[in-house]
Amino acid sequence: xxxxxxxxxxxxxxxxxxxxxxxxxxxxxxxxxxxxxxxxxxxxxxxxxxxxxxxxxxxxxxxxxxxxxxxxxxxxxxxxxxxxxxxxxxxxxxxxxxxxxxxxxxxxxxxxxxxxxxxxxxxxxxxxxxxxxxxxxxxxxxxxxxxxxxxxxxxxxxxxxxxxxxxxxxxxxxxxxxxxxxxxxxxxxxxx
Amino acid sequence: xxxxxxxxxxxxxxxxxxxxxxxxxxxxxxxxxxxxxxxxxxxxxxxxxxxxxxxxxxxxxxxxxxxxxxxxxxxxxxxxxxxxxxxxxxxxxxxxxxxxxxxxxxxxxxxxxxxxxxxxxxxxxxxxxxxxxxxxxxxxxxxxxxxxxxxxxxxxxxxxxxxxxxxxxxxxxxxxxxx
Numbered sequence: 001x002x003x004x005x006x007x008x009x010x011x012x013x014x015x016x017x018x019x020x021x022x023x024x025x026x027x028x029x030x031x032x033x034x035x036x037x038x039x040x041x042x043x044x045x046x047x048x049x050x051x052x053x054x055x056x057x058x059x060x061x062x063x064x065x066x067x068x069x070x071x072x073x074x075x076x077x078x079x080x081x082x083x084x085x086x087x088x089x090x091x092x093x094x095x096x097x098x099x100x101x102x103x104x105x106x107x108x109x110x111x112x113x114x115x116x117x118x119x120x121x122x123x124x125x126x127x128x129x130x131x132x133x134x135x136x137x138x139x140x141x142x143x144x145x146x147x148x149x150x151x152x153x154x155x156x157x158x159x160x161x162x163x164x165x166x167x168x169x170x171x172x173x174x175x176x177x178x179x180x181x182x183x184x185x186x187x188x189x190x191x192x
Numbered sequence: 193x194x195x196x197x198x199x200x201x202x203x204x205x206x207x208x209x210x211x212x213x214x215x216x217x218x219x220x221x222x223x224x225x226x227x228x229x230x231x232x233x234x235x236x237x238x239x240x241x242x243x244x245x246x247x248x249x250x251x252x253x254x255x256x257x258x259x260x261x262x263x264x265x266x267x268x269x270x271x272x273x274x275x276x277x278x279x280x281x282x283x284x285x286x287x288x289x290x291x292x293x294x295x296x297x298x299x300x301x302x303x304x305x306x307x308x309x310x311x312x313x314x315x316x317x318x319x320x321x322x323x324x325x326x327x328x329x330x331x332x333x334x335x336x337x338x339x340x341x342x343x344x345x346x347x348x349x350x351x352x353x354x355x356x357x358x359x360x361x362x363x364x365x366x367x368x369x370x371x
Contacts, residue, residue: 005201005204006197006200006201009200009201009204009271010200010271010272011271012204013200013203013204013207013267013268013270013271014267014268014271014272016207016264016267017263017264017265017266017267017268017270017271018264018268019264020260020261020263020264020267021260021261021264021265021268022264023257023260023264024257024258024259024260024261024264025261027248027253027257027260028254028257028258028261030248031248031249031253031254031257032249033249039248040247040248040249041247041248041249042247042248043243043244043245043246043247044243044244044246044247044248044253045240045243045244050240050244060222060225060226063218063222064219064222064223067215067216067218067219067222068215068219070211070215071211071212071215071216071219073211074208074209074211074212074215075208075212077204077208077211078205078208078209078212081201081204081205081208140294142297143297145301145304149352149353149354150352150354153282153285153291153354154285157285157286157289157291158286161286161289172287172288173288174288174289174290175288175289175290176289176290176291176292177289177290177291177292178279178291178292178293178294179282179291179292179293179294179297180293180294180296180297181293181297181298181300181301181353182297182298182300182301182304
């Protein structure tokens with residue numbers, strides 16, 4: 001699930017909502033005689049409208065074109081609902097003439113998760129690289145109820161994020177850390 | 193993802209599917225009509241004659257228009273409602289790093305903090321954008337000033353989180369049913 005889908009849904013629902021509101025509102029205005037009392041008694045499909053395509057063979061093909069466009073946009077909208085904006089590979093190529101460098105996102109995220117799990121109080125860690133409004137990493141960290149939030153944050157920001165940025169070769173790589181305090185009472189990992 | 197986002201996601205998927213099927217059906221009917229065939233799936237000649245025999249001020253036409261307005265408003269409500277946040281922003285310490293705390297875990301954490309107060313048998317918490325509300329159940333004979341103690345525990349936990357926006361706290365106490 002992606003945040004891009006949420007943005008697209010809001011935009012499309014706003015457009016459709018406004019169109020329906022305008023259509024319904026104009027129809028009501030017509031029915032109460034806002035455009036002339038006589039027009040309220042006109043049939044919904046007037047003679048002029050129903051005979052408009054007669055003698056215009058292009059009309060229905062233009063309608064087909066518009067309908068196909070709507071179908072394609074609806075399909076894309078439908079696919080947006082199930083498509084995640086996670087990235088599986090990171091292109092680290094600096095100069096294509098010297099060759100291409102690709103980093104598997106899972107190699108990076110596994111390393112990040114392992115390092116985060118090494119911090120006292122962290123019971124679970126999940127990392128992903130997303131591609132929405134530019135690349136960024138999302139690190140979700142579950143904390144034991146007894147965890148020192150300040151200490152965990154410091155180590156995550158100073159160590160884990162620093163190493164992640166070293167890995168991608170970008171000292172300003174954007175990172176979002178989602179902390180889940182009190183997610184579990186006892187750490188899943190223990191030192192033997 | 194919040195419950196509000198799930199509802200929007202499901203409605204959007206259904207609407208996209210309806211638009212896709214509807215537009216393809218209409219294309220099939222136009223092509224069939226161009227080839228001189230009878231309506232394949234949609235009885236559009238009946239629909240056309242219905243539209244020709246009903247005027248704008250007919251009650252059934254008004255009912256359909258009312259339905260369009262209501263549907264349009266529902267879509268706008270879905271598009272603009274904010275609901276409870278999935279996560280709360282924490283104060284940023286370093287550039288390029290956004291730190292958040294998931295709302296559910298903050299609620300759980302506040303409930304735990306409140307429940308640890310002496311005289312409290314259990315607690316639940318709910319967090320909105322600006323307010324943290326804690327419902328605590330006291331044991332039969334609770335000490336005076338227990339509300340202040342719960343509030344202090346909840347505030348302490350919120351301070352330790354370092355939320356970007358200061359949150360109001362509200363504590364409601366109920367006596368635990370000892371029957």
